[in-house]
Amino acid sequence: MNSSATKERVLEAFHFRHATKAFDPTRKISENDFRFILETGRLSPSSNGLEAWKFLVVQNSELREELRPFAYGAYNQLPTASHMVVILARKGLIPESPYIYEQLTKVKKYPAEMVRNNVGAWHEFFDSFHLDNERARTAWASKQTYIALGNMMTSAAMIGIDSCPIEGFVPDRVNEILEKRGLLGDDEYEVSVMVAFGYRAKEPRDKTRRTMEQVSEWI
Numbered sequence: 001m002n003s004s005a006t007k008e009r010v011l012e013a014f015h016f017r018h019a020t021k022a023f024d025p026t027r028k029i030s031e032n033d034f035r036f037i038l039e040t041g042r043l044s045p046s047s048n049g050l051e052a053w054k055f056l057v058v059q060n061s062e063l064r065e066e067l068r069p070f071a072y073g074a075y076n077q078l079p080t081a082s083h084m085v086v087i088l089a090r091k092g093l094i095p096e097s098p099y100i101y102e103q104l105t106k107v108k109k110y111p112a113e114m115v116r117n118n119v120g121a122w123h124e125f126f127d128s129f130h131l132d133n134e135r136a137r138t139a140w141a142s143k144q145t146y147i148a149l150g151n152m153m154t155s156a157a158m159i160g161i162d163s164c165p166i167e168g169f170v171p172d173r174v175n176e177i178l179e180k181r182g183l184l185g186d187d188e189y190e191v192s193v194m195v196a197f198g199y200r201a202k203e204p205r206d207k208t209r210r211t212m213e214q215v216s217e218w219i
Contacts, residue, residue, distance in 0.1 A: 009158070015207055017157035019164045023080040023198030029161055034083055037197065040155035044148040048125075050103055052090035052141035053148060054189055056178070057083060066177055073168015074194055081164075081196035086178070087149060088189035089142040091134065095122035099188075142192040149195055156197055166194040 029037075034057075041055055058064055064078045071078060078084060093100060096119060104115045131137045153163040174191045178184050209215075 010154075013154060013157040016160070017153060017163065018200075018204040018207065020077070020162040020196070020198070020200050020204075021164065022076045022201045023082065023162065023196065024201045025080045027082065027199040029082040029197060029199075033159060033161065034197070036159070037152050037156050037161070038085075041148040041152040044151045046144040046147065047140070049108055050090075050093070050100065050141075050144070051107075052093060052099075053145045053192070054088040054090070055148075056086040056088060056183060058086055059083065063177075063181070067169075067174060070173035070177070071166065071169040071194065073166040074164075074196060077164055077166065077196035077198075080198065080201070082198035083196070085152070085195050085197070086174075087145045087192050087195065088178075088184070089138055089145050089192040090189055091138045091141070091187065093131075093137045093141060095119050095126060138190060145192040149193055152195065161197055162200045163198075164196045166196065169194065 038055060038057070046052060058067070064084060068075060068078045074084070090099065100122070101112075101115060104110045105112050126132070126137075129136075129140065131140055149165055153165065156163050169191070171191055175184065178191065179187075184190065
């Protein structure tokens, strides 16, 4: 593999990517390309490998319209994006959580006895990050979703697909709409962030960023 060519290609993708405010509604992402994007989200790292997320691919036009009044940051993207993803964060994570036990034993393939014996270590971890209430634990899970978000946007840019991360929405109302449709499980999830994918309707202005010297320090 030519590392210089790979680095150049990655940087080209980062320069290509911008927060697309309106997409060309006549252009749709192929199923193969979008499954590639989702796969990069699925393969993303998460704290302790818990994968405390779920990706809702919202293609239902009625649901998009229902969300639109409460998603001001996605007002233009919801009707024009080829694909809209609502990323959910898992709630109710405690050391004794059935989800954690299942994830570690069934997915990570750790011995059940080892998992049970490490509950004390999990309590220490939760205490060290002050995860002593449900709000804090859900916020911790929500932080993990941004890793998957970034990876999906980067992988999309590398194949010429545009995206826009969206935090401009009313969480309580969005959760209410999703819960009404049975999309949050048994009170297992809540909305963390949204991201729209498609093809830009017009070219963006040149990318601007602070200098490397302003944003980094070598010690």
